[in-house]
Amino acid sequence: MTASPELAERYAAVTAGIADACARAGRSPEELTLIVVTKFHPAQLVRELVELGVRHVGENRHQDAAPKAAELADLPLTWHFVGQLQSNKAKAVARYADVIHSVDRASLVTALAGAERAVDVFLEINLTDDPGRGGVSPDRVEELAEAVLQTERLRLRGVMGVAPLDEDARTAFARLRAIGDRVRTIAPEATDLSAGMSGDYAEAIAEGATHLRIGTAITGKRPAPQ
Numbered sequence: 001m002t003a004s005p006e007l008a009e010r011y012a013a014v015t016a017g018i019a020d021a022c023a024r025a026g027r028s029p030e031e032l033t034l035i036v037v038t039k040f041h042p043a044q045l046v047r048e049l050v051e052l053g054v055r056h057v058g059e060n061r062h063q064d065a066a067p068k069a070a071e072l073a074d075l076p077l078t079w080h081f082v083g084q085l086q087s088n089k090a091k092a093v094a095r096y097a098d099v100i101h102s103v104d105r106a107s108l109v110t111a112l113a114g115a116e117r118a119v120d121v122f123l124e125i126n127l128t129d130d131p132g133r134g135g136v137s138p139d140r141v142e143e144l145a146e147a148v149l150q151t152e153r154l155r156l157r158g159v160m161g162v163a164p165l166d167e168d169a170r171t172a173f174a175r176l177r178a179i180g181d182r183v184r185t186i187a188p189e190a191t192d193l194s195a196g197m198s199g200d201y202a203e204a205i206a207e208g209a210t211h212l213r214i215g216t217a218i219t220g221k222r223p224a225p226q
């Protein structure tokens with residue numbers, strides 16, 4: 001399965017952009033995990049990405065991700081779930097997702113704790129002023145971290161956030177980083193920071209991101225959701 005030249009070009013441009021941002025921040029690209037968000041794209045695109053060296057992919061909808069992960073079970077991939085997750089689908093997602101970036105409430109922690117496999121989790125933080133958006137409110141983060149720590153099966157990796165559209169990304173990621181520092185006072189191993197998408201990964205790298213979630217800058221335009 002050879003990757004299309006356009007895909008190879010976009011992937012090379014993003015990895016070069018990551019290297020640049022790392023150089024400016026005095027960091028090494030080896031500290032970073034690049035997750036290519038392949039939502040709405042066919043399994044075929046994931047095969048091409050693997051040819052290019054991609055080993056981490058991200059999906060945001062269970063009904064799309066489950067068949068794709070099953071079809072691609074032969075590939076050396078780590079699957080990341082980055083979308084809003086209903087508690088009644090949590091166990092099913094944990095069957096193929098190795099890492100879940102969107103844990104934002106205690107009921108979801110309870111549901112995941114009952115999964116058949118151990119899973120790594122990030123606490124998704126709501127960085128907007130709108131309580132209706134995904135993510136736990138910053139003032140309830142410690143409580144949620146404690147809930148994860150009380151489970152046997154869930155390994156707390158750190159915090160995840162999406163920069164609000166109406167705020168400078170760097171400022172938003174600095175807040176996320178500070179929230180991650182608070183979590184670390186009760187969970188010293190939770191050192192990871194999942195931040196940075198196609199439009200703001202350089203700012204995320206400057207603020208210490210360890211996991212980038214990049215879609216369109218690599219995959220090209222997303223097909224409409226089915």
Ligand SMILES: *Cc1c(COP(=O)(O)O)cnc(C)c1O
Binds near residue numbers: 039060082217
């Ligand atoms: C879709 C998505 C991304 C990737 O977004 P791009 O702008 O295409 O890079 C990252 N994180 C989450 C949570 C997403 O849903």
